[in-house]
Each structure stands twice: as C-alpha cells, then as structure tokens.
Amino acid sequence: MADFLSREFPMTETNFQSIAKIAYEVTGIVLGEHKKDLVYSRISRRIRSLKLHNFDEYINVIEDNNSSEFTSFVNSITTNLTSFFREPHHFDFLKETALPALKKKGKTPLIWSAGCSTGEEPYSIAMTLDNFYGGNTFGGAKILATDLDSNVIDTGRCGIYDASRIEALDTKIKQKYFKHLNDEVAVSDKLKPVIQFNRLNLLGPWPMKKKFDIIFCRNVIIYFNKETQLELFKRYQDALNPNGYLIIGHSENLHGVTDNFISLGKTIYQKK
Numbered sequence: 611m612a613d614f615l616s617r618e619f620p621m622t623e624t625n626f627q628s629i630a631k632i633a634y635e636v637t638g639i640v641l642g643e644h645k646k647d648l649v650y651s652r653i654s655r656r657i658r659s660l661k662l663h664n665f666d667e668y669i670n671v672i673e674d675n676n677s678s679e680f681t682s683f684v685n686s687i688t689t690n691l692t693s694f695f696r697e698p699h700h701f702d703f704l705k706e707t708a709l710p711a712l713k714k715k716g717k718t719p720l721i722w723s724a725g726c727s728t729g730e731e732p733y734s735i736a737m738t739l740d741n742f743y744g745g746n747t748f749g750g751a752k753i754l755a756t757d758l759d760s761n762v763i764d765t766g767r768c769g770i771y772d773a774s775r776i777e778a779l780d781t782k783i784k785q786k787y788f789k790h791l792n793d794e795v796a797v798s799d800k801l802k803p804v805i806q807f808n809r810l811n812l813l814g815p816w817p818m819k820k821k822f823d824i825i826f827c828r829n830v831i832i833y834f835n836k837e838t839q840l841e842l843f844k845r846y847q848d849a850l851n852p853n854g855y856l857i858i859g860h861s862e863n864l865h866g867v868t869d870n871f872i873s874l875g876k877t878i879y880q881k882k
C-alpha cells in the first residue's frame with residue numbers, strides 16, 4: 611500500500627474499497643486488487659479535473675448517485691477495448707447461419723449489441739447485414755447498440771474513428787464503408803439508420819418491448835461476478851425470441867452459470 615500512499619493523491623485501502631463498492635453496486639463491475647493501478651490513475655484524473663484535494667473528497671462527491679460527477683465516475687471505470695470485426699468467426703456465423711435461418715422463416719432480424727463500446731461492433735454487424743441482404747435494404751433489420759458509458763455512445767453515434775482502426779480491414783470493406791477525413795475515417799452514412807445507440811446500464815431496467823433474434827454481449831461479463839452473470843443470462847433468455855442466439859466473448863463461457871442455452875461452439879449459444 612505504501613506505493614499508493616506516497617503518490618500525488620494518497621489512496622488508502624479504505625478509499626480503494628469505497629470506490630470498488632460504489633462501482634460494483636451501480637455497474638456490476640468488480641474492481642479487484644489487480645485493478646488498483648487503473649483505479650488510481652483514472653480517479654486521480656477526475657480529482658485533478660474537479661480541483662479537489664484527495665480521494666476522500668472525491669468519494670464524498672460520488673456517494674451521491676445524482677451528483678453531476680457520477681456519470682464521469684462511471685465512464686472513468688469502464689474498459690472500452692474493441693475493434694471492427696473483432697472475433698471475426700461471429701460475423702461469419704451471422705452471415706452463414708443466423709441470417710439465413712431468419713430469412714428462411716421470413717423474419718426481420720432484431721439484433722442487440724449489449725456493451726457496444728465505441729460502436730465498432732454494431733457497425734460490423736450492420737456491414738454484415740448489408741453484405742448478406744444487398745440492395746441497401748438490410749433486410750429491414752434493426753440493431754440496438756447500448757452501453758453504460760455515455761462517452762462511447764457519443765463516439766458510436768458520431769461514427770468517426772482514427773484511421774489506424776481500420777488498417778487491418780479488407781480493402782473492399784474499407785472502400786465500401788469508410789470515407790477518409792485526414793487522419794480519421796467516417797463510417798458510411800448508409801449504416802447509421804440501421805443502428806440505434808442508447809445509454810443503458812445492463813443492471814438497470816430494460817425498456818425494450820420487442821424480443822431480439824440475436825444478442826451480442828461480448829467481452830462485458832468478464833467484468834462481472836458469477837451472481838451478476840447468472841442474473842444477466844436469465845434476462846437475456848427472456849429478451850430473446852425462441853431459438854434466438856446469444857454471442858459472448860472469446861474468454862467467456864456459460865459453464866456453471868446457466869444451462870438454459872445450447873452451445874453451438876465458438877462462444878455462440880442458442881436459447882433452448
């Protein structure tokens with residue numbers, strides 16, 4: 611602990627535990643001991659920006675969930691790592707299995723990207739839909755893209771990214787879906803009407819009335835404990851249509867969490 615006490619703003623064990631408790635209660639994110647450095651650097655930035663003097667003062671501010679700082683606190687503890695066509699086998703599955711199955715049933719796909727971060731995931735889904743249906747129709751599909759972090763939702767809506775983020779993509783995809791603006795790229799306007807970006811805490815109420823055919827919730831549950839995961843998977847089961855698909859991240863699985871889904875392999879599950 612000496613390390614954290616001798617820094618610019620001393621952070622005691624009690625300070626760290628208070629922050630971890632608030633984060634867990636509100637977001638489900640578990641900030642374990644190994645996250646101390648991350649918490650220290652992100653919260654110090656907030657303390658500096660608010661011109662406060664120490665962690666105690668900052669904790670006093672965020673103990674009020676309605677404080678204007680609370681959103682910035684929540685935004686500061688999320689980890690938003692993502693990329694276009696991350697875990698590409700999921701997009702192959704979408705194109706080769708899920709969309710053909712829905713098309714055969716005459717269904718218009720309703721897809722949820724839950725924990726969408728800065729939007730690369732829902733835009734990759736939209737490009738896959740366009741590729742599958744052609745003719746700029748997207749098969750009438752709609753994508754709901756939600757995240758707890760309001761900053762990433764703004765980035766997603768805007769659809770402008772550093773050009774380096776599309777370097778590894780196939781040339782055809784780059785030409786078809788991105789426009790260069792100096793060092794940045796803008797996603798094609800034709801993808802935007804298909805996606806609705808909204809801020810949503812997965813632990814809070816879900817206002818959506820319709821059920822989904824496919825839910826992507828990738829690299830989100832790794833931040834939660836088993837109890838929160840179980841609760842979330844029960845809700846995903848209810849939020850899916852019969853035979854709907856749930857797609858999770860490469861390091862995640864439903865073992866020991868729920869047996870309400872059949873594994874189709876490669877972290878793809880189908881509602882029983």
Ligand SMILES: C[S@@+](CC[C@H](N)C(=O)[O-])C[C@H]1O[C@@H](n2cnc3c(N)ncnc32)[C@H](O)[C@@H]1O
Pocket residue numbers: 636637638639688689690691692693696724725726727728731756757758759762810811812813827828829830833859
């Ligand atoms: C690592 S990113 C994953 C992004 C994308 N799904 C992917 O796999 O590339 C995890 C996202 O989950 C979001 N998240 C964490 N807790 C959440 C919660 N309680 N409700 C909604 N989103 C949450 C974070 O803000 C972050 O953007």
